[in-house]
Amino acid sequence: MFYKKVAFASALALWAGSAMACEINARVNIVGNEFPAIQTVGAGATECTGAEVKKNLTADHKDIHVAGMQGNPAEYTSAVVANSTLTILMNDDLVRPLDDLIAKHGAGLSPSQLITVDGKVMAVAFMANAQHLMYRKDILADLGVEPPKTYEEMLEVAKMIREKGIMENPIGGAYAAGWNLAQEFNNMFLGYGGSFFKDGSAEPNVNSEAGVNTLNMMKALTEYMNPDFLTHDSNATNAEYRAGNVALLNMWGSRAATQTTADGVTDEVKNGHAIAGPMTVGGGSIPASTLWWDGWTVAKNISDEEAEATFIAMMNGIRSELMQDPEVASQAVWLIDGYQPTEAAVGVFDAAKAGTKPYPMTPYMGLMHSALGNELADFLQGKESAEQALADVEAAYTAAAKEKGFLK
Numbered sequence: 001m002f003y004k005k006v007a008f009a010s011a012l013a014l015w016a017g018s019a020m021a022c023e024i025n026a027r028v029n030i031v032g033n034e035f036p037a038i039q040t041v042g043a044g045a046t047e048c049t050g051a052e053v054k055k056n057l058t059a060d061h062k063d064i065h066v067a068g069m070q071g072n073p074a075e076y077t078s079a080v081v082a083n084s085t086l087t088i089l090m091n092d093d094l095v096r097p098l099d100d101l102i103a104k105h106g107a108g109l110s111p112s113q114l115i116t117v118d119g120k121v122m123a124v125a126f127m128a129n130a131q132h133l134m135y136r137k138d139i140l141a142d143l144g145v146e147p148p149k150t151y152e153e154m155l156e157v158a159k160m161i162r163e164k165g166i167m168e169n170p171i172g173g174a175y176a177a178g179w180n181l182a183q184e185f186n187n188m189f190l191g192y193g194g195s196f197f198k199d200g201s202a203e204p205n206v207n208s209e210a211g212v213n214t215l216n217m218m219k220a221l222t223e224y225m226n227p228d229f230l231t232h233d234s235n236a237t238n239a240e241y242r243a244g245n246v247a248l249l250n251m252w253g254s255r256a257a258t259q260t261t262a263d264g265v266t267d268e269v270k271n272g273h274a275i276a277g278p279m280t281v282g283g284g285s286i287p288a289s290t291l292w293w294d295g296w297t298v299a300k301n302i303s304d305e306e307a308e309a310t311f312i313a314m315m316n317g318i319r320s321e322l323m324q325d326p327e328v329a330s331q332a333v334w335l336i337d338g339y340q341p342t343e344a345a346v347g348v349f350d351a352a353k354a355g356t357k358p359y360p361m362t363p364y365m366g367l368m369h370s371a372l373g374n375e376l377a378d379f380l381q382g383k384e385s386a387e388q389a390l391a392d393v394e395a396a397y398t399a400a401a402k403e404k405g406f407l408k
Contacts, residue, residue, distance in 0.1 A: 021049070022047055022048035022049070022312060022313060022316040023048065023049060023050045023312075024048045024049075024050045024051045024053070024308075024309035024312050024313055025050050025051055025305065025309060026051050026303065026305040026306040026308070026309040027051055027052050027053075027054075027077065027306055027309070028045065028048070028051065028052070028053040028054070028077050028078065028306070028309050028310045028313045029053075029054045029055070029056075029075060029076045029077050029078070030042055030045060030053075030054070030055040030056070030057070030076065030077070030078045030079075030080065030296075030310075030314075031055075031056045031057075031058075031061055031064065031065050031068055031069075031076040031078070031079050031080070032055075032056075032057050032061050032065075032079060032080025032081075032296075033057065033058075033059065033061050033080060033294075034057045034058050034059055034061075035252075035254050035255060036254075036257075036258055036331045036332075037126075037127055037254055037294070037331040037332035037334070038057055038080050038294065039057060040317075040322065040328050040331060041080070041126060041296070041314070041317035041318055042055040042057050042080075042317060043317070044316050044317030044318065044319065044322065045313040045314055045316055045317040046313075047316060048309075048312065048313045048316055051309060053313055056076070057080075059233070059235065061079075061080070062085060062179060065079045065081075065085070065089065066088065066089065066092060066094065069089065069094040069095070069299050069300075069301065070092065070094065070301070071301065072301045073301055073302050073303065073306070074094070074299040074300070074301040074302050076299060077298065077299050077302050077306050077307070077309075077310040078296050078297060078298055078299065078310045078313075078314055079095070079296070079297050079299070080294065080295070080296050080297075081123055081294070081295060081296070081297055082129070082292050082293060082294050082295075082359070083290075083292050083293060083358060083359035083360075083361050084359055084365065084366060084369060085366075086115065086117075086122060086123050086295075086297065086361070087361055087362070087363045087365065087366055088366045089297065090117065090122060090363065091363050091366070091404065093300060094299060094300055094301070095122060095123075095297040095298065095299060095300055096298055096299065096300040096307065097120040097121060097122060098120075098121045098122065098123070098124065098297075098298060098311065099120060099121050101298065101307065101308060101311040102114075102121060104308075105308070105311055105312055105315065106124075106311075106315070109124070113125045113126070113295075113335055115293065115295055117361075122297065123295040123296060123297050124295050124296055124314070124315075124318070125293040125294065125295035125335050126294060126295055126296070126317075126318040126334065126335050126336060127254065127293070127294045127295075127332040127333055127334050127335055128253075128291070128292065128293055128294075128332075128333045128335060128348055128352070129252060129253050129254045129291075129292040129293070129294060129332070129333065129348060130252075130253050130278065130289050130290065130291050130292060130347065130348045130351035130352070130356055131183075131187060131250050131251060131252050131253070131278065131289050131290070131351075132250065132251070132253060132275070132276065132277050132278040132279075132287075132289060132347030132348065132350065132351055133147060133148070133154075133248070133249075133250060133275070133276040133277065133278065133279055133347065134241070134248075134249050134250075134251045134256065134259060134273070134274070134275055134276075134347070135147055135148075135247060135248050135249070135274055135275075135276065136247040136248075136269070136272040136273065136274070137272055137273070137274035138268070138271065138272035139161065139166060139167075139247045139272065140157065140247070142166075143157070143160050143161070143164070145157055145160065147274070147276045148248070148279060149279055149280065150279050150280050150281060151188070151191075151217055151221070151279050151280075151281040151288060152281070153279075154171065154221070154248055154279060155220055155221065155224070157170075157247075157248060158170045158171050158224040158247075158248060159224075161247055162224065166247070167245060167246070167247055169224055169225055169226050169227075169245065169246070170224055170246060170247040170248055171221055171224040171225050171246065171247075171248050171249065172225065172226075172232075172237045172238075172240050172241055172246035172248070172249030172250075172251075173221060173222075173225055173229060173232070173237060173249060173250055174232060174233050174234045174236075174237045174250075174251070175218075175222065175225065175229040175230055175232055175380070176230060176231055176232050176233040176236070177230045177231075177373065177374075177376075177377040178373040178374070179369065179373050180232075180233050180234065180373075181230070181372070181373050181376055181377065181380075182369045182370070182371075182372035182373035182376070183290075183369070184218060184250070185214055185215070185218065185372050185376060186290060186359070186369070186372070187250070187278075187288045187289045187290055188214040188217055188218060188281060188288045189206065189210055189211060189214045190286060190288065190289075190290060190357050191214075191279075191280055191281040191282065191284055191286060191287060191288025191289070192210040192213045192214055192217075192281060192282045192284060192288075193210055193282075193284055193286070194206065194208060194210030194211060194214065195210075196360060196365065196368055197362070197364075197368075202362075202364045202401055202406040202407050203407070204368065204393070204394040204397050204398060204401075206368070206372070206390050206393055206394060207387065207390035207391055207393070207394050208390075211386070211390045212386045212387060212390070213282055215376070215379055215380075215386040215389065215390070216386060217281060217282075218380065219379070219380055222380055226240060226245070229380075230377055230380065230381070234251065234252060234255065237249060237251065238251065238255060238259065238262075241259065241269070242259070242260065242262055242264070242265045242269060243269075244266060244268065244269050250278070250279070250289075253332075253333060253344075253345065253347045253348035253351070254294075254331070254332050254333075256275055256344040256345070256347060256348075257330040257331055257332075257342065257344035258331070259273060260273045275343070275344065275346055275347045276346075276347060276350070277346070277347055277350025277351055277353075277354060278347070278350070278351050278354065278356060285355075286354075286355055286356070286357060287351060287354050287355070287356045289351055289356045290356065290357060290358065290359040291351060291352060291356045291357065291358045291359065292358070292359055293335070294332075296314045296317075298310050298311055298314075318336055319336075320336055320337040320338040321338075322334075322336065323336055323337075323338035323339050323340070324338070329342060330342045330344055332345075333345045333348040333349065363406070364401055364404070364406045367397055367400040367401055367404065367406070368393075368397050370396075370400070371393045371394075371396040371397040371400065372393055374396060375389055375392040375393045375396055376389055376393070378392075
């Protein structure tokens with residue numbers, strides 16, 4: 001199926017929560033990512049009484065949420081999703097429209113939080129996100145340089161740091177082969193003005209000048225990364241930063257507030273930590289990043305009673321009272337009434353103000369993302385040319401798109 005109309009309202013204000021106790025009468029089981037903001041939402045849902053509420057919040061959520069919602073009844077009654085994962089679930093018809101539940105239990109919801117596809121609300125957003133620059137302001141101050149605003153400047157600063165003997169591998173990046181590596185390509189590709197698909201079609205368009213420029217810039221950045229960069233996801237990249245081994249990195253805003261709060265982070269790293277907006281590349285004006293939302297869905301293959309209980313529980317997980325806790329308020333750029341932006345939110349807000357493009361919500365973007373994640377590592381390891389790697393991407397994507405019926 002092809003979802004022609006996708007709407008995402010970006011206003012950062014949502015619903016006024018209720019202080020009423022959360023009572024449900026059917027099971028709830030949540031699957032999602034594990035970062036602090038989602039942990040908070042999941043914890044709020046489990047506060048409901050009257051029936052069992054379980055959650056499986058894990059970095060492997062993308063590998064299990066489809067299988068966990070395909071059964072009848074589905075194992076999971078809700079999946080916490082983002083731009084990229086909602087369309088994957090919708091392609092397999094695994095989540096239900098929420099309009100009826102909103103009419104019954106969502107009187108306080110604002111249209112600005114409703115993720116609407118083809119006129120039906122398919123998810124409720126609770127936070128905004130983007131990747132942007134985090135850096136060691138103390139190291140840059142010692143060098144007498146400003147925080148880089150472009151990836152070209154990032155390379156110049158990294159060279160200075162290495163030549164001064166401060167750090168051997170001063171750049172961090174979530175380049176783990178698979179989803180993370182593909183997302184770093186996506187960011188850079190949009191910064192170079194690339195278009196993933198030919199106009200008005202599902203035909204791939206990454207084997208282009210923008211695609212080649214993207215890979216060459218990514219390769220240049222890896223020369224200043226830990227040699228094991230293809231194994232480094234966001235968690236491993238953050239660990240390198242916290243250990244004092246990295247001075248410059250492109251990281252998720254959802255991790256900004258907790259970047260230096262983990263056990264074992266030295267005072268030097270804590271005091272030197274700073275946040276800036278996303279960088280541009282290749283002389284472009286559009287940031288080499290993507291805007292995201294995170295939200296929750298309700299499974300299709302469950303009873304109406306379970307769907308209602310899930311909706312009620314998840315609403316409890318995003319109630320406005322949560323924003324009265326400073327620690328919770330600092331975890332994300334929340335789309336919840338009562339949220340007051342913190343210093344940790346500056347990168348995401350800067351991304352929005354600078355015109356960063358949203359991650360594409362076309363139903364076949366997930367297939368492109370998977371192809372990129374599977375085919376780019378050989379180029380970064382010097383095993384093939386940029387053009388060959390991108391040809392491999394397009395071939396893998398085309399095969400998958402034909403299987404799904406997006407291409408003939």
